[in-house]
Amino acid sequence: MNTTAALLCALLPALPAPDPVHLTVNPHSLPLTTGPCNARNLSVRLANISGRPVYADAELTAPKALHLQRTLVSTWLPAGYTRAVPVRVGAATGTPPGAYVIRVDSGSRHVDVPVTVAAPPPAAGLTTHATGVTAASFRAANPICDAADGDPATFWSDGTNRYWPDWYQLDWHTPVTASRVDVTTPAEGGLRDWDVQVWAGDWQTVASVRGNSATTRTSEFPARPTTAVRILTLAANGVNDLSRIAELTVS
């Protein structure tokens, strides 16, 4: 360092160190359908571009109309390491359609993610139109919406080993007409016995499945209006430990 530079350094206030963490968020914009299980993930990526380990934070802020499952990501990052954390973004049934923005901050950096909210298209299935999706219990790795997300590779499972029965339920604010239920269950440890029930002031069993070993099983019954359908699970294949449903569709 020459004398002039040394003098400058001595006289000038210390400049803030460059941000050690680089923030990116994917996707850059998010189309979102309203409904409890139509949420989408934002991937928040924190890259440590410095030469030493750091603890880093990303904070997310969203308008009240949007629901973020978490609003903070804090993690240790070794030098050169990148951590991507999924953040679930949802909009409840009835959220006004339109454009929203989620802001993600990390250090001095920030990213805005435009979100476009729309109601489910009329042609979408009744599962997509459900205004409530609930279950007796669940596991962190197999959350409730994994049986109502259109993806048969993911499944819901209850959180109580060898405890029966369990239940899995779809609700609608306004009555729908149901006449058929398709239950898709994992090939391993899938559901064996269950009842299909519809709400009519109390739960009425409209179909029963016993001894199932197929991955998808259809139950048909006389069409009826209702505001809720549930699967009452009674037994599973294999060690008969858990209720597992990969997809539940009602039509």
Add this chain to the structure above:
Amino acid sequence: MDRRGFLALPLATLTPAPPKADPFTLGVASGDPLPEGVVLWTRLAPRPFEPAGGLPKADFPVRWQVAEDEGFGRIVKDGATTAAAAYGHSVHVDVRGLEPGRDYFYRFRTGRHISPAGRTRTAPARTARPERMRFAIASCQNYTDGWYTALRHLAGEDLDVLFFLGDYLYEGAVTSAGGARNDASLRLPDTFELATDTLDLYRMRYALYRTDPDLQAAHAAVPWALTWDDHEVQDNYAAGVPRFEVPPADFLVHRANAYRAYWENQPLRRPRQPAGPDMPLHRRLRFGDLAHAYLLDTRQYRTDQACGDGIRDVCGERDEPGRTLLGPGQRTWLLNGMATSGARWNLLAQQVMMAECRYGGEAGRLDMDKWDGYPADRAAILGTAARVPGTVVLTGDIHFNYAADLRTDFARPDTPPVAVELVGTSLTSGGDGADVVPKLQLQQRFSPHLRFTNGQRGYVRCELTRDTLRADFRVLSHVTRPGSPITTRATFVSERARPGLVPA
């Protein structure tokens, strides 16, 4: 930059307005008693179920006091410290200059808010020859499996120290009503449905646990000396090997986040702080010449479980040379300490069952996650115990009570035991439980050195005198509803000179 510009920003972050709502929602704690001091702990969280406890990214000044009396009339130490955002607004005060072997009361203050008071007790002087020491062992407090009634009862015991043997928290989903607690008033946000893996989620999970009034009461009543087991990070992890298929580098980041949150949320001294994914947790606490306690860590340094983990009948891999549960450094430290301690008793406060435990079947199956999967380290410890009288192994992990005699060769029940093991049941994990469990009776049949088994919830209360260990297995009738009474299910004693647990 002018003066005003220079002052405005930093000042705003250096001296934030104190929190308006009560920030002491997580209670207070003390731990790791020394003859001259203890660690005092609290954490600020005015809204404990929110990220960062509802506090901004700012540091808050906190004052603390230590008094001889409950009314804080005779204050013997006080000071100022900081609840730093970078440490999740936790506070650790390593108080020194206290008198050995006596009770103190402590509390914290920030702004106009004063914390609840805690009671603590220093260890006896290093040169003291105490006649008696009272302690308890507790472990495995899955929040979603039930109520912490056992901890409420524990808070009423007169103890010198509580050894907490791991599974302080569990990493899985917590429902809005807190699982089996089915507490509709809880209304947890869905953030708690995520399995903990990042620092923010671990901090929130510790906050949830610490809001429980029974857990707070137990922390406020007695100093805790804690070690962890697996669930503070992830079920059955081994050193750098996760339970699930993820790249090793990713798991070490997970472990670093878990260890950091552990240090922040427990009354531990600064030298125990993690550096990234490494945290030196094993340590020794001395109670005069009566007992030395070794807090062990059987997770961080272990070789991966043999034969793919689980319960195995034949597994040659477990005998392979170089396999270790403690890691070479901790093993050498422990063996040297035991051999040279000079204390009447050596307490090994640790996680997994040391006694051989045969699960039945023709070859007598063994659990690869326990000391049964690491026979070389066990042989080294029991070999030392055979030469140094007074070894007591204290264990958690498996949600059952056991009283076990330890032999250098478990296949020879005719030989005298060299040490004893007390396996303490869970506080809640596993739910209500039952007195008689067929699996445990089967284990006793195949493992005659298991003198007692029980499958209820609770803790083990112990008393050491110069020559005798006494252990009371304290059990609850239920945990899925609050309010269970506590009873002593069994009492065992063991003589220092002739180890072996016998019913009292």
